[in-house]
Amino acid sequence: MEIPYTYKARPDTGLYNAKVGIWLFLASEIMLFGALFSAYILLRVTAPAGFWPDLALAWPRGLLNIPIGTFNTAVLITSSVTVVLAWASLKMNNFARFRVYMVMTVVCALAFLGIKSFEYNDKFSHYVVRLKDGKSLTGHIEVDGRHPRFWNFDDQWSVAKLTEKKIEKIKVEVDPPRDINGHVKKHEGHGSDAHPAQEVAVSDIESMGSYTPATHPFFAVYFLITALHGLHVLVGALVLAYFAFPGAKMWKSNPEQFINRIEVGGLFWHFVDLVWIFLFPVVYLL
Amino acid sequence: MQTTASHAHTSATDSAHGHAHHEPGFFGKYIFSTDHKMIGIQYGVSALLFLLFGFFLILAMRYQLAKPGTAIPLVGPLLEKILGKDMAAGGVMGGDLYNSFGAMHGTIMVFLAIVPVLFGAFGNYVTPLQIGAPDMVFPRLNMASFHCYFLGGVVMFASFFTPGGAARSGWTSYSPLASVTDLVNRFDGQTYWLIGMVLLITSSLLGSVNFIATIIQLRCRGMSWMRMPFFVWAQFVTGFLLLLAFPPLEAAGLMQLMDNLFGSSFFLPQGLVVDGKELGVSGGGSPLLWQHLFWFLGHPEVYVLILPAIGIVAEVISNNIRKPLWGYRSMVYSVMSIGFLSFIVWAHHMYLTGMGTKVATFFQTTTMMISIPSVIILTALFISLWGGSIRFNSASLFALSFLPMFGIGGLTGLPLGFNASDIFLHDSYYVIGHFHYVVAPGTMFAVFAGVYFWFPKITGRHMNELLGKLHWAGSIFFMNCVFAPMFIQGFKGMSRRMSDGGTTYFGGDVAMGGDPGVLKLNNMILWSAIGLGISQIPFIINFFSSIFSGKRVASDNPWQATTLDWATPTPPPHGNFVGEPVAYRGPYEYSVPGAKSDFSPQSEKP
Amino acid sequence: MSHSSAHSPAEHAVDDHDHDVAAHVRTYLIIFGALLLGTVLTVAMYYVDFSSMALTVAVALFIATIKAFLVAGYFMHLLSEKKLVFGVLILAAIFFISLMGLTLWGSGDLPRNSDFKTLYVP
């Protein structure tokens, strides 16, 4: 016996099955990301003052790369519109256009992930170095002529490890100074002189850590939420890619159901975009 | 509609498989089945096995409580051999082993036994039948849900054999304890626990999406909302609880996983000094955040345990008293309000973490509010009995005993729900008594009632009544002997989760007002628990022997029931119904004045 | 269902008129522009000093909410969606708000004179 309403809407609810399913699923996703956002806000609100050394603030601000984040937002928004255009193309019976839009969507997704991993690497090699005199520096470091790489665990430095390896000095490419809001101070400008390299004696260092989850709850939250979001992007991209190519066979056999599938896949994709719409200001800008 | 069983077999195969007749192979039939009935059976068997396993864990613990410091006979040396000297030196259960058994007992009973058997097994098997659906709405998701559950179970089970042993921070896994118990093995039992939980949560999410969508979309013609059997309503609300309450725990689980594996500090505050040394973490986290996220699931979860159980009981009772449920509508509204309210009472588990008056008042008010719909449901069930013509068989005995047992458990929730009296009772054995009355004689009895009740539909054979009644008598007697003394122990101030059974506190400490008499109760509980275990033997024998040699059912509707699940052939074939089922009336039209028999099935044309 | 038809012919059946969908496409492109504009505004806001964190947060969330509304309302066709979907989303919204709100409230309202620190952390 066939399961009814797989592609025709049930008269009294006005919905076909998969649509009910996806909205229920999205409701649970709201709770999932909602819990993470709640955790973020709670941790931030209760963070002890002076906890982040760089600023007189409990919570680091403005440490993420805003231009890149903005660009990625645009990429994701673009993919959101292309996916809905793909669906509209099918509605207008234009399969070729559908495929073009779908491919564009998937390309955007991959671009997003690529850019994100670039950002990740940047953070993993960015250090906060707390000095014994109470001051602290942040910036990329250079040890023995090498920059740390996040895929290489031997490359993650700590004071203990430096001492053990008998390394006496490291170089810190110090970040431009920031004001209390985390904004880069204007007159400092950008360019090469914004990153003066400074030698630091290991014996002067109290502690150091890269911008990783272990260094501050902010990074823990940032990495957890963006990684989970990235996973959603990845899964979404796989599903959409499947619909664009192998799964597109259904367009011949059962066009109605195929359009529904695209709609449902699109709903998921828009949701991923929605999460980012909140994620971007909340972790990059606030 | 009524055909004999053997006849049903043929007719079913004819019509349902008529169009595409291919028999699935072994894997297709038993492991990768997408048929809701087979998935229900898979869930049921795995969950009952976990139930037994959870019981063995607690049995070992109860021995340790009754005779602290002595080796567990038979099992002790085995534990020492398997789990190592650190855990069970000389066959005596150490503190760590006790804690890990306790944590795993709670986890296994809740997430791997009772929820899967109620929601996964009965929910899967019965819900589509009762609403007249051919299957679940997403059969492949349904299969994936079972696979995630099974994998989660395997991970949990495997964790016993990791270095350092299984998780041992309670089923609640409070941070920082969960993050600092094992600083040597970072990939420890707790990590397994978290991974297992993520799998189980995924399974629940897939399941709940499926259930809700099925109930919304696949109700057959005539099956309006108010004609749904109460069991279906219970599953519907349970689905929402799982759908919306579980994700925050998933989030929390991921955070704790990060704390354990990547050294982050979501739940670890500044300035932790563990084992006399400063813990090298950044700090800045909040231990209470974990508790909030855990109990945000934890409280709805307890209703996940009880609502389907009440659903089963309602079905069995109305069938066996030959009478409609009294106040069906108010029961439905109550179950909805329970579902809604259960999301905003969670901090009653956290009264003593430090709460100001305002928040504490909010949560105890909602807690008292949620007890009202429970009272309404129970009252409706009690009142239904009036004027009935009650039949006592194995199923109905269990269902009827559910009522006072759940009553005791629910009532003892009240003094816990008032924050001021919880000051005294918090984390004492009173709490253990409270919730075991709801989950053990409560929920478990509903499970048994359900098994006896639907067994004939599932297998085409009855279970043995004599063995069933034996099972019931032993169970109800020993259940009470196990859990009633716990209230007394609680009043005497005995704390839960104590590996020495309270000897440290009660070793003649007169000021506590505690006389060592409470310790003697531990002995009684041990023997009762053993008795309880023995009482299950008739059930296990009955269960397996009846599959092969039970009395064959005389008709497709051996209990003369009204709901659509009995309007199918026995056992229901793939696709469930012969012809399109239609519901013409409410679910419990028993003893309708003027009707020709004392039951008017939903599917019977008026 | 009475509720649907007038505004949303496109999503129900494949035999909708093409020009309806074409009209939708125009809407999508407008929304796309609005979203990009919203993004620019969000970033611009970061460089404006509102001199109050609360105000900054309010502005940022306000813009984000509008963007979310556009995506959900138009791309996800929520504006013309069935009641049932709203029911589910409203439940999720209520529970999300209570999770966030009560957790924050609960962690803030401690017995009098409690401190957010261990006895010795300065």
Add this chain to the structure above:
Amino acid sequence: MTSLLKYLGMSEPASAHGKSVDELLLYVHLLMGALFVGWMAYFVFTMLRFNKGTNPKADHVGVRSHASTYLEIGVAIVEAVLLIGLAVPLWAKAVDNPPGAAEKPIEIQVMAQQFAWAAHFPGLDGKWGKQDTKFANRGNPFGLDAEDADTKDDVSVMTEAFLLPVNRPVIAKISSMDVIHCFKAASMRVTQDAIPGLSIPVHFTPTKTGDFTITCAQLCGSGHAKMRGVFKVVSQAEFDAWYAEKSKAGPVTSFD
């Protein structure tokens, strides 16, 4: 009335607010008892009266009266009364509002660690010594700075019992250095989780002298069951003598 609870096995309360806690417990249990007995009687009656033998033909409608509605409303009202009349005010008084200076409360710090309790008094000078995480270890759970002048006369009690004077309010600031524990002095009707990262005051006024146990009521690791603390409630004079002596000796923690 509250002595009824003794039959249930409860110890006498030994603090000023303890009686109110017991009253609430009693009233709730009376409500529960009434419901239990009433419904059990009804239940047994239906089993006898309405089984297949005694009532072969079921009645489609059953109960026609609205008694149950009144009963449900009754339960709700009793719960509301207990809530508003007893639980909320009691919590506000016994948990939230600390005694004012006029009542001359004696302030102590309580620190939990795996698996022991420690108490810290400011000493005769009435000033707390300087405390810092970097000094904290097993022997010095309060992280006292040995160099600090205010520390010298502090009293910090590790394993033996500490003393409290009878009939004087105590404010105990509860905290933990590692995991969550729970400070439970059952006879005092006091329970408060000891949470790292938080310092939460509880207050009570002991009204009886004698030895009292502190139970750890929150799972905290392998030694949870053994984590027992003891304090003695004594007369003011006895307390003063003990306090002076301890204060002179300085904190007994080993500063290693």
